[in-house]
Amino acid sequence: MSLQWTAVATFLYAEVFLVLLLCVPFVSPARWQKIFRSRLVGLAVSYGNSFFIVLIVILVLLLLGVRMDSGGFWGVLNPNFGVPDPHFCPPSLLRRLVTLISAQAALGASSQAFRKQAEGASQAARQYLEDNDALRKVQ
Numbered sequence: 705m706s707l708q709w710t711a712v713a714t715f716l717y718a719e720v721f722l723v724l725l726l727c728v729p730f731v732s733p734a735r736w737q738k739i740f741r742s743r744l745v746g747l748a749v750s751y752g753n754s755f756f757i758v759l760i761v762i763l764v765l766l767l768l769g770v771r772m773d774s775g776g777f778w779g780v781l782n783p784n785f786g787v788p789d790p791h792f793c794p795p796s797l798l799r800r801l802v803t804l805i806s807a808q809a810a811l812g813a814s815s816q817a818f819r820k821q822a823e824g825a826s827q828a829a830r831q832y833l834e835d836n837d838a839l840r841k842v843q
């Protein structure tokens with residue numbers, strides 16, 4: 705049983721470390737987006753999806769094993785002991801955080817593009833007004 709808890713704790717501590725690393729405020733979402741789109745991370749993701757599913761299955765089996773060891777399958781004292789909360793799953797939290805960081809980077813890039821477009825339109829409008837005033841003075 706000690707090996708089971710060590711494996712679960714190691715997996716969860718690694719996820720907590722990654723979540724904290726992704727939440728570091730001095731690394732911009734644009735920088736994270738570049739990291740997420742790199743070839744190395746792409747390769748890790750392509751092979752990591754199957755590894756991720758295997759880890760989830762192992763964690764579920766370990767948690768079911770803990771539940772069976774603690775007073776039977778239905779649990780004598782606490783029927784919810786050892787059952788993971790369906791609303792809080794650390795792997796889904798990590799995936800959601802990466803998705804949100806990527807979306808924030810994309811929104812930041814599009815807002816910069818819109819700002820440049822608006823500045824260009826504003827500058828063109830000023831130029832047209834100046835040209836219009838110059839034409840009125842000539843007439």
